[in-house]
Every structure is written in C-alpha cells, then in structure tokens.
Amino acid sequence: MHDIFLDPKSLKTLLVSAVEVYKKETNGFLAGKSVLKKIKGKEKSVVSLQTVYPFQTAYRKPSQVLHGSDLAHRRTLGSLTALKMPLVGGFHSHTDYLPDIEVYPELSEGDLDHIHDEMKKMKTFGYNLDPWLELLLTIKQKEYSRQQKPGIKTNPYKRKLGCTVITGSRTGYKITLSGYWLQNGSKKLRVGREAKIFAGF
Secondary structure, eight states: OOEEEEOHHHHHHHHHHHHHTTTSOOEEEEEEEEEEEEETTEEEEEEEEEEEEEOSSOEEETTEEEOSOHHHHHHHHHHHHHTTOOEEEEEEEEEOOSTTOOOOSSOOHHHHHHHHHHHHHHHTTTOOOOSEEEEEEEEEEEEOSSOOOSEEEEEEOSSSEEEEEEOSSSEEEEEEEEEEEEEEOSSSEEEEEEEOEEEOO
C-alpha cells in the first residue's frame, strides 16, 4: 500500500471543499493511479491522485455526512465508470462544530462502518476497492489578532500534511490531512497502514 501524492489542483480542491461547508462535513470520491514520482530527489512509488470529486448532493451534518440521494450517487459512479476514472477511495472531514469538541485525525467506528458499506455498493459497479484509501481532513477555524495576508501555508508532519488556509485579514482554517488504507477483515473493516502524504506545492 503506497504513500500518497497530491498535486496542487487536488490539494486545493480538498481544502476548498472543507472550508466551504465549515461546521459541516465534506466528502467525495478520489481517483488516481500508482506511479513513480521524483520526491526530494529520489524516485518513489506513490498513488498520485488525479481527481478529487466532492459530492454536491450530500446530506451534511456537523458530525456526519451521508449520500443525500442514492440516485445521484449511482449517477456519479456511472459517470466515473464511463469516463474511465480509476477510483481508489474517498475523503471526508471532521470539524470543530462546538467549542468544546476537539477535531481528531483518526477514523471513527462510524467512519469505518460507512466506508465498509460504500465498498459493498461499489462492487455493483465493478469496483473492487480493497484496499480502500480514505483521506481524512480535520478542520478548525483560527482567528488572528494581527492582520494576515490571504494564502496557504503548508506544514509537513511525519506522515500527515498540515495546511493553513488564510481567507481574510484575521481569519484562517487549520487543516490536517491524514491518509489511511483500509482492508476487509474476517468480520469488519480494518485500518491498515497510514500513508505518508506528499504535496506538489
């Protein structure tokens, strides 16, 4: 199971998707393929994400996101299949929707149940996504006492990728991206290796 490479377009789509619906969760599909990429002067085998597709009809809540329409979900899968887009998994966010709630960069049991159901649905469209890649974004609003210049700052961690999107002179959003490979176990979905995330910024 490979590490993940995000080109600027894919990374920006993920970040804007999370900021747009802040205080509610975002979600969508990921398409990509395994490639050899030169990273820090060395060739490395990674899964390069080519398409990030946020669901437009999702039913969003502060602590949950569901498909708003099964028909729309099926149309999306059918379109991706027709366009020969190689799906590798999906993404969603966790947000600090209450002041006393800490966002956490780990998959919950509810997340695993939802992804397991999604993997089963995908089989009806000929996608046997096992393992499944899930990108998790944790997002927290940040207020600044001093004026800031709008833009993006990145902060690579050991395996995760930290980003701060400054949208106004005193407002920004701290976002941490984590990548998890999931596999079917004997009874339930199990979390395999956490992928390291590289960004082409």
